[in-house]
Amino acid sequence: MNKNYIFLAALLIILAGGLLFLPEKNNQVQENPENLMWDIAQPTRYVTTDQVAKMIIEKDPLFQLVDVRQNYDYEYFSLPGAYNVPIDSLLTEISDIILDTDDINTILYSDDDIKADQAWVIAKRMGYNNIYVMKGGLNCWIRTIIQPEAPPETAPITDLELYEFRKGASLFFTGAAISVDTDNKQGLKITRKKKETVAEGGC
Amino acid sequence: MHIHELNPKKTLIAFVIFAIVIIAGLITLSGPRLKYKLSAEKTIELVAWDDGYVFPYEIEDVLVGAIDTVIIIDIRNTFDFSRGHIPGAENISAVELLSKENIKRMTKLQKDGYKVLLYGETLLQANGPWMVFRQLGFDNVSALMGGYQYYEIWKDNLADSYADDGYLEGAADFDYADVAANANVTEDDEQKQSLNVTRRKKSTVVEGGC
Numbered sequence: 355m356n357k358n359y360i361f362l363a364a365l366l367i368i369l370a371g372g373l374l375f376l377p378e379k380n381n382q383v384q385e386n387p388e389n390l391m392w393d394i395a396q397p398t399r400y401v402t403t404d405q406v407a408k409m410i411i412e413k414d415p416l417f418q419l420v421d422v423r424q425n426y427d428y429e430y431f432s433l434p435g436a437y438n439v440p441i442d443s444l445l446t447e448i449s450d451i452i453l454d455t456d457d458i459n460t461i462l463y464s465d466d467d468i469k470a471d472q473a474w475v476i477a478k479r480m481g482y483n484n485i486y487v488m489k490g491g492l493n494c495w496i497r498t499i500i501q502p503e504a505p506p507e508t509a510p511i512t513d514l515e516l517y518e519f520r521k522g523a524s525l526f527f528t529g530a531a532i533s534v535d536t537d538n539k540q541g542l543k544i545t546r547k548k549k550e551t552v553a554e555g556g557c
Numbered sequence: 558m559h560i561h562e563l564n565p566k567k568t569l570i571a572f573v574i575f576a577i578v579i580i581a582g583l584i585t586l587s588g589p590r591l592k593y594k595l596s597a598e599k600t601i602e603l604v605a606w607d608d609g610y611v612f613p614y615e616i617e618d619v620l621v622g623a624i625d626t627v628i629i630i631d632i633r634n635t636f637d638f639s640r641g642h643i644p645g646a647e648n649i650s651a652v653e654l655l656s657k658e659n660i661k662r663m664t665k666l667q668k669d670g671y672k673v674l675l676y677g678e679t680l681l682q683a684n685g686p687w688m689v690f691r692q693l694g695f696d697n698v699s700a701l702m703g704g705y706q707y708y709e710i711w712k713d714n715l716a717d718s719y720a721d722d723g724y725l726e727g728a729a730d731f732d733y734a735d736v737a738a739n740a741n742v743t744e745d746d747e748q749k750q751s752l753n754v755t756r757r758k759k760s761t762v763v764e765g766g767c
Binding site for chain 1: 567568571572575589590591592593597598600601604605650651652654655680681684685686688689692693726728729730731733734736737738
């Protein structure tokens with residue numbers, strides 16, 4: 355009698371053991387096309403340059419920037435703290451390390467938003483979460499943050515406040531560049547000395 | 558002794574039922590309705606070439622009727638569509654693009670040699686749906702550069718947009734490093750002295766404030 359039960363139990367265990375030998379092809383779960391299209395239709399993946407500027411200034415630890423342009427463009431100019439994952443190296447191990455983060459929001463950017471959006475679609479298909487696109491890309495970054503345009507004086511107060519923020523952000527992001535300007539070294543030294551005495555003064 | 562133990566073949570019966578359930582499960586295990594035909598690697602190659610985008614002046618031939626094998630689909634919502642659209646375009650909003658009927662129709666269009674042109678408000682809006690269709694194997698689908706916004710500006714003389722490049726995207730408009738370095742330095746060649754003075758003043762202000 356018991357032999358039968360043992361036989362059935364053994365059979366189940368052997369079959370279960372067979373699972374070990376299944377091919378690993380389903381290891382990486384890809385987003386199915388319908389969900390992907392649904393996500394694409396939502397504009398929630400876009401963040402503005404103002405939001406990005408604010409996060410950089412406030413040193414928000416919960417986000418990271420990823421530059422999807424080619425390496426030489428990245429070397430020439432990139433946003434502070436950005437990683438470089440060129441769009442054609444999206445499926446390599448290094449990009450997996452950068453993109454596969456559950457707690458950190460990743461913001462992709464390129465010259466404008468087309469390349470970043472393409473990278474977003476591919477990353478989303480590969481199942482990465484918490485990925486966003488900086489709307490307008492670096493072109494918009496220059497237009498809004500680095501060279502903000504003053505609104506007319508009749509503009510609503512929110513526009514004026516936004517302009518104030520952008521003006522401040524512009525100084526924040528370009529201030530360092532001024533201090534290393536070619537012929538200003540004398541002035542720079544003087545400024546630093548002053549700062550030291552301020553600290554000594556007991557502030 | 559239980560009543561079911563009377564049957565001498567019960568082990569065999571149990572085994573057969575077990576096997577039938579497993580086999581039936583494997584057979585009826587349905588895959589996803591839509592499958593990617595293009596691997597992720599191929600998709601990266603695809604976007605590297607950018608050959609699925611159509612220039613605005615190229616649709617002139619379609620609009621005057623010289624080419625009749627192109628179906629134009631407006632992927633914006635019905636409201637935007639009703640406010641204005643490219644003549645002859647159909648309205649299928651992005652979320653409905655992968656519906657059963659539409660996939661059936663797209664398959665037929667592909668078989669019959671039709672080309673499908675998607676457009677949104679901008680190229681960006683059509684970019685994602687275009688990529689999904691290409692990944693599903695519909696290589697007859699393309700997206701309109703510049704989108705409806707660009708078309709609306711040029712609709713009266715679309716052919717002339719050949720000489721314009723306002724629809725081009727994906728390129729840098731600035732020499733970023735140069736612009737960023739000089740953004741707040743205004744006429745600094747002559748004003749180096751005054752710049753230093755300003756800075757000194759700033760630091761004394763801080764001293765006073767503390």
